[in-house]
């Protein structure tokens with residue numbers, strides 16, 4: 613879809629795509645796109661928002677770039693254009709209603725926001741305005757379902773005393789490759805008791821991978837202190853073994869389903885680990901190859917109960933971004949399937965890599981493409 617024919621004046625066409633990424637990841641995203649999408653040329657960039665022009669033809673609303681750094685994307689309709697014909701044109705194409713995604717471009721890395729910074733109200737006001745101006749056009753709620761036609765409104769710059777708001781428009785067809793949420797950011801709120809922001813990373817990984825962790829599973833987490841990820845898993849009913857020489861938060865230590873091994877990963881002897889481990893998680897502040905070799909060692913020792921790995925790999929230096937295809941190949945070489953990498957909205961300079969055993973794939977069933 614998305615191609616103009618003279619008979620169909622309502623098809624909204626454009627030769628541009630927009631992408632959304634973490635602040636600071638724009639260059640890595642451009643480099644990645646030059647490699648994976650040679651038919652596109654970089655066009656425009658602001659922190660957290662990058663557009664590309666198709667060298668030939670028109671953009672397709674079902675396009676999926678297969679990018680690690682783009683957490684949302686769609687056909688870009690540019691900024692400032694009169695919005696009514698765009699909304700009406702897309703609405704005429706949508707069966708039963710248009711999904712509305714409104715969000716504000718990221719301005720800070722997660723955790724770097726100034727104390728008085730609020731992400732949300734400006735986008736909420738824009739969404740309210742659009743819903744008021746186009747009654748009956750947009751579906752209720754913003755969580756997209758497969759096949760939805762989504763109208764994207766990106767607040768690039770908030771209105772200031774001497775300038776109006778800068779808004780870019782776009783659209784996409786929601787598929788499983790997309791995040792269901794505006795701008796690729798699931799609505800998550802860090803619980804007060806969470807020992808660290810890493811709680812958000814685990815919860816976001818659950819959205820991204822189709823929620824593979826279940827109550828009763830046993831997870832091994834390497835680099836577990838102070839305990840945001842462990843706390844999220846304990847709250848979900850898992851048993852957790854945390855390996856980290858650093859201190860764990862009492863909220864984890866006090867939970868009977870948590871066991872702390874206060875050692876460095878490579879010092880932990882096999883006898884200290886249970887026979888049955890379902891998940892290996894890792895989040896160490898070390899170089900990617902050090903992390904991956906630690907995972908490799910643990911996967912080779914894990915028994916047949918293993919369902920998969922959920923890793924957070926640090927890109928302390930942006931040069932590691934170019935190594936991501938090798939990292940994926942390394943995880944595949946551990947015998948894992950459906951290995952994917954993504955930079956998620958809660959990430960700082962890091963990415964998630966997930967991979968599953970056959971058993972893990974079976975549990976996920978139709979929620980991931982089989983390999």
Ligand SMILES: C[S@@+](CC[C@H](N)C(=O)[O-])C[C@H]1O[C@@H](n2cnc3c(N)ncnc32)[C@H](O)[C@@H]1O
Nearest residue numbers: 808810835836837838839840841858876877896
């Ligand atoms: C980003 S923090 C982990 C955050 C944690 N996952 C959470 O949920 O709060 C990185 C951790 O890696 C740990 N670490 C670094 N090298 C390690 C090693 N060789 N073995 C185990 N842990 C290690 C550090 O002590 C630090 O606590």
